[in-house]
Amino acid sequence: MFARVSTYKGRQAxxxxxSEDLVRRVLELPGCQAFYFLNGRGNGKSxxxxxxxxxxxxxxAKEAASxxxxxxxxxxxxxxxxxxxxxxxxxxxxD
Numbered sequence: 001m002f003a004r005v006s007t008y009k010g011r012q013a014x015x016x017x018x019s020e021d022l023v024r025r026v027l028e029l030p031g032c033q034a035f036y037f038l039n040g041r042g043n044g045k046s047x048x049x050x051x052x053x054x055x056x057x058x059x060x061a062k063e064a065a066s067x068x069x070x071x072x073x074x075x076x077x078x079x080x081x082x083x084x085x086x087x088x089x090x091x092x093x094x095d
Contacts, residue, residue, distance in 0.1 A: 001033070001051055001088035002058040006069055008046040008078035018048075018072040026050055026068055031057025046078060051088065058085060 017037040018026075026035045034051040050065065052058040066083075073080050 001053060001091060002055050003052070003086045003088055004050045004058060004061075004065060005084050005086060006048045006080060007082040007084075008048070008073055008076075009081050010044055010046065010076065010078040016076060018076065022068060022072055022075075026065070029057075029061040029064055032061065045081075046076075048072070055087075 017023075017039070023035055023037075026032060029050075029052075031053045032050055033053055034049075036047075036049040038047045038049070040046060048069070050061075052061065069080060069083070072078075
């Protein structure tokens with residue numbers, strides 16, 4: 001699995017997340033298996049993490065993900081600071 005992690009900066013009071021429609025559109029990208037949006041606690045930073053099943057899907061979704069990221073950052077009045085890609089080497093859940 002592979003992940004695209006975006007870091008955002010905004011007002012200290014940012015407490016919301018992307019719309020349900022935007023989240024649905026991210027999850028509809030080929031190979032996207034999960035999406036998380038995290039708000040920092042009092043630091044004005046937020047992160048989004050999209051998990052893809054393989055590197056090919058991660059690469060193929062790059063342009064569409066960029067458009068969705070820009071749409072979300074505009075709606076939430078956040079500045080995109082950084083976008084990074086990672087290989088997921090450990091995946092564990094406590095169900």
